[in-house]
Amino acid sequence: MAKIIAGIGTSHVPSIGVVHDQGRHDEPDWKPLFDAYGPVKKWLNEIKPDIAIVVYNDHGCDFFFDKYPTFAIGAAEKYEVGDEGWGRRPLPAFAGNPDFSWHLCNSLVYDEFDITVCQEMAVEHGFMVPMHLCWDHNDTWPVQVVPVAVNVIQHPLPTALRCWKLGQAIRRAVESCPDDLKVVILGTGGMSHQLNGARFGHLNTDFDKDFLDKIEADPMALTEMTHQHIMEEAGAEAVELIMWLTMRGALSSDVSRVHRNYYAPMTTGMGLIAMEDACLNRLT
Amino acid sequence: MTEQVDKSRPIENTTVFTSEETQRGYRLNKFAMSMCKPENREAFVEDEEAVLAAADLTETERQLIRDRDWRTIMDEHGGNIYMIIKIGAVIGHGLYQIGAHQRGETYEEFLSTRNAAGAR
Numbered sequence: 001m002a003k004i005i006a007g008i009g010t011s012h013v014p015s016i017g018v019v020h021d022q023g024r025h026d027e028p029d030w031k032p033l034f035d036a037y038g039p040v041k042k043w044l045n046e047i048k049p050d051i052a053i054v055v056y057n058d059h060g061c062d063f064f065f066d067k068y069p070t071f072a073i074g075a076a077e078k079y080e081v082g083d084e085g086w087g088r089r090p091l092p093a094f095a096g097n098p099d100f101s102w103h104l105c106n107s108l109v110y111d112e113f114d115i116t117v118c119q120e121m122a123v124e125h126g127f128m129v130p131m132h133l134c135w136d137h138n139d140t141w142p143v144q145v146v147p148v149a150v151n152v153i154q155h156p157l158p159t160a161l162r163c164w165k166l167g168q169a170i171r172r173a174v175e176s177c178p179d180d181l182k183v184v185i186l187g188t189g190g191m192s193h194q195l196n197g198a199r200f201g202h203l204n205t206d207f208d209k210d211f212l213d214k215i216e217a218d219p220m221a222l223t224e225m226t227h228q229h230i231m232e233e234a235g236a237e238a239v240e241l242i243m244w245l246t247m248r249g250a251l252s253s254d255v256s257r258v259h260r261n262y263y264a265p266m267t268t269g270m271g272l273i274a275m276e277d278a279c280l281n282r283l284t
Numbered sequence: 285m286t287e288q289v290d291k292s293r294p295i296e297n298t299t300v301f302t303s304e305e306t307q308r309g310y311r312l313n314k315f316a317m318s319m320c321k322p323e324n325r326e327a328f329v330e331d332e333e334a335v336l337a338a339a340d341l342t343e344t345e346r347q348l349i350r351d352r353d354w355r356t357i358m359d360e361h362g363g364n365i366y367m368i369i370k371i372g373a374v375i376g377h378g379l380y381q382i383g384a385h386q387r388g389e390t391y392e393e394f395l396s397t398r399n400a401a402g403a404r
Contacts, residue, residue, distance in 0.1 A: 015379075015404055029402030059366040064317045065306050085319045085370030153366060155289055155302045195365040196358045198297035200383040201397065227288040236298050237365075265400035267383065 002100075002177035004170075004185055005047060005280040007251045008040065009215055009244040010133060011270040012056060012188040014084075014125040020132055021089055029265055036261035037133045040274050043258055044134060045142075047280060049184040051097060052134075053104075053170065054127050055148045055246045056188045059084065061124035068154050069116040071166065073108070074147040075101035082122030091128060092137055097144040100177065104146065107173035113166060123147055130188045143184075152189065152240045160230075161223040163242045167249020174250070187247025189240025191262075191269035192233075201267045202235040208269040209262060211241060215273060216257050219248040234269075254278035301364055309362020312348075315339050316367035325374050354382045380404060 016033065019025065025034040061082040063069065079094040105117050127147050135142055148170075151157055158166075167185070174183050191208040194200060214222050222245060230239050254277070261272040289300055299305060306313070318324045318339075328335045336346045348357050349371060357363035365382070372382050384394035395401040 027402060029400040033403070060313075060317050060364075060370065061320065065310065065313060065364075083320050083322070085316075085325075086373045087322065153301060153364065154306050155300060157288065159286070159288060194298065195379070195383065196301075196363075196386065197299055198355075198387050199295070200386045201394070226286060226290075228290045228293065231289075231298070231300065232293070232295055236295070236300060265403035266398050267380070 002174045002179055002181040002183055003279050004174050004183045004250050004277055005049060006184045006274065006276050007247045007255070008130070008134060008184065008186045008275075009247055009271065009273045010130045010186060010188055011190055011268060011272070012126045012129040013268050013270060014129065015266070016133065017089060017125050017129050020129075032263050033265070033270055034133075036259070036263070036272055039259050040134055040272070041136060043274065044184070047184075047276070048182065049143055050181045051100060051146060051183045052131070052143045053146045053148060053183060053185045053250075054130060054188065055150060055186060055243045056126035056130070057152045057240060057243065058124060058149050059126060059153065062122040063149065065154055068151055069149065070151045070158055071113065072116040072118050072121075072149040073101060073105055074118050074121040074145075075105060076119055076121055079121055079123045079145065079147060081128065082124045084124050089128065091132065092139050092141060094123060094131070094141055094145045096146065100144075100179070100181065101146050103177050104170065104173045107176055108169050111169045111172060113169050121147055121149075126188060130186050134186070148246070150243050150246070152242060155227070157227055157239060158242070160225050160242045160245055164219070164223045164245040164249040167246040167251075170246070171250045185247045185250045187244035189243050190234075190238050191241060191271040192235050192238045192264075193268035194235030195237050195267070199235070203264050203267070203269055204234045205262075205264055205269060207234045208264070208271055212260060212262060212271055212273055215244055215248050216255070216275060219245065251275060251277050252279065299359055305362040306364070307362070309364060311341050312345050312357060312361055313364050313367040315341055316363075316370045319370040319374055328374050352377060352385075355386045355388070358386060
């Protein structure tokens with residue numbers, strides 16, 4: 001039976017992608033960010049997940065406001081690198097697992113999560129930056145992927161609690177899969193940031209650190225936050241953080257944190273937390 | 285039902301991208317989205333006026349793009365930063381230049397407010 005063995009919360013700031021492509025990881029102002037992911041890469045190489053479910057938002061790459069799905073899931077053989085307006089990044093395409101994706105989709109819809117199923121899906125920085133922060137790549141990636149896109153940019157957005165419940169439904173879906181697969185789930189985006197208006201550049205380090213505490217130890221408290229509260233405290237674009245609740249909702253209550261980092265150099269609180277699910281010990 | 289966006293508590297210097305904004309900004313955001321195609325970017329760089337003339341935009345919206353008036357686009361015309369930044373990229377205005385404009389600062393002034401401005 002398939003198992004969710006671990007969860008990762010991570011920011012997906014697009015400038016990280018530019019720096020990655022240009023090989024500028026060791027520049028003084030970037031090194032603290034990239035160094036924090038070294039232990040995560042090593043840990044993932046040890047626990048060797050087969051599949052990564054990546055919860056992210058599309059910032060106008062494959063989806064536009066003509067039709068913008070609240071929740072969309074990839075069910076493709078392969079996910080191509082999309083063009084967000086500055087050309088396709090030099091990264092390999094991502095291998096999917098259609099059988100596993102369709103299993104998730106069946107389970108989610110019959111569990112009353114009416115997601116949009118995508119047999120073609122171009123992925124973008126929200127998805128790709130976490131991937132290359134957490135895994136090395138050459139011509140391929142060492143893990144298959146399931147992209148899960150959430151509307152966190154055009155209100156009305158799903159509530160924080162709804163995102164948490166999606167995570168719980170993903171857990172039920174994974175655990176009902178008969179294949180012997182190890183799954184890691186990533187919740188991406190945030191932390192505090194605002195990109196519109198004269199409040200551009202708003203950061204709230206205290207909010208971010210409290211969120212990192214609670215996502216580990218008291219996630220239910222976070223599900224009570226309204227979008228208004230998150231936006232007032234942490235900036236209009238910080239609502240992306242509700243996607244971390246999908247990750248946390250897919251884990252059991254029995255988790256142990258293996259890594260945590262926080263760095264806020266420019267306009268976004270860049271957070272990282274990695275947690276192992278207790279089930280991992282029973283597997284190994 | 286819990287209201288998630290409380291209009292009685294406007295957030296200072298912030299436009300929340302609600303149904304009103306996405307309707308108001310639909311043409312501008314759709315034009316920006318068209319910059320995801322390389323041929324449209326090339327055409328814009330080659331002859332901006334011709335591309336603007338052919339686009340489904342009002343004359344006011346065309347002028348806002350000519351003026352690179354990011355702040356007004358975002359504050360008053362429903363521009364969504366994730367879309368509008370695609371126009372900026374073609375013109376050579378990155379996120380932080382657009383941000384500085386919205387704050388009413390020069391690029392250098394804005395950078396001086398950051399914790400580690402080399403991380404860009």
